[in-house]
Amino acid sequence: MTSITQGFALSEEQHDLRRTVRSFLAAKCTEERVREVMAGDSGYDPAVWQQMSDQLALQGLAIPEHFGGLGFSLVELGIVMEEMGRALLPSPFLASVVLAGGALLHSGDESAAQRWLPGIASGRTIATLALTEEAGSWDVDSVTMRAERSGDCWILDGVKNFVLDGHVADMVVVVARTDAGLSLLTVENPTERVNRRTLSTLDPTRRQARLEFTGTPATLVGTDGGAAPTLRRALDDAAAALSAEQVGGAQRCLDMAVEYAKVRRQFGKPIGSFQAIRHRCADMLLDVECARGAAQYALSAAAQNDETLPAAASIAKAYASEAYERAAAANIQIHGGIGFTWEHPAHLYYKRAKSSGHLLGSAGHHRRQLADRTGI
Structure with a gap:
């Protein structure tokens, strides 16, 4: 602490x-x-x-x-x-x-x-975690996919959806249910053992895939039925890390907006001199700095195995998701018509902001999770 x-x-x-x-x-x-x-x-x-x-x-x-x-x-x-x-x-x-x-x-x-x-x-092995299913929920309790034991091996049947980089992964860590409960299993060489299809998604800079397992052999990781605590900790770490990524994107949106406001002129003066633009940039700055503080606290808690990590990770992910989306939208508005065009990068950040906002659970999901964890 x-x-x-x-x-x-x-x-x-x-x-x-x-x-x-x-x-x-x-x-x-x-x-x-x-x-x-x-x-x-x-x-x-x-x-x-x-x-x-x-x-x-x-x-x-x-x-x-x-x-x-x-x-x-x-x-x-x-x-x-x-x-x-x-x-x-x-x-x-x-x-x-x-x-x-x-x-x-x-x-x-x-x-x-x-x-x-x-x-x-x-970097020679690309791996991914296959948790979400048809509904796209990141709640570990929502997993329904089954794994059955067959001699010394485990067999997977079912579908995992919205799997990050699942189309290029050399190994997949799959979350499935056994008779003992929630378990982790690894599938190597998924190209030969899994039907993989790249999904069309909002954010073209981060790919997702649908993975269909049909009698796919897998190897158990950890204890049979003991994956829930492992997953919750791994997802808390990931939420803290993703919130830092969102802060980086939001900061870039702020920088782009300020740079443009200094050079774009209307009525003979830079638009950054207008009070409405200045207030919008100030709001963006406040959002970014608050999100950065929340992300840094969550990362520090993770680094120290601090008991506040579950709450800190949910707070950071919820706030950073909304701050990034607001910053990306404001960046487009400050740029005006050009910000909406394919030729300008502002819309790429907006798409990443929207996509990242739902990745690992939306802001609403994390607020509900925070309420459950704190007994509210």
């Missing part, structure tokens, strides 16, 4: 991390390149993905050293996520490193972690 209550000032090393990641993304993730990747089949740039690992070791940043990572905390991971959100990077980082990696790390299954985490940390 000590460092949480002492504030969120970054160390010089953390500032260096931010500068390095921002510089890398400025060179590798230009608007032109984002649009090219959006139009491709995979939805990410394999060369940039590997450079992220080989040059910066980003995929292994928060994975323990004995599993092939660097052993940093979610605070450092949040810095990276914020910069990725700022650049609108299309990549399977959230799916592979945060969701699948987090589930394996918190499962307590040393064998499964040793089997998969080194590959995830090196």
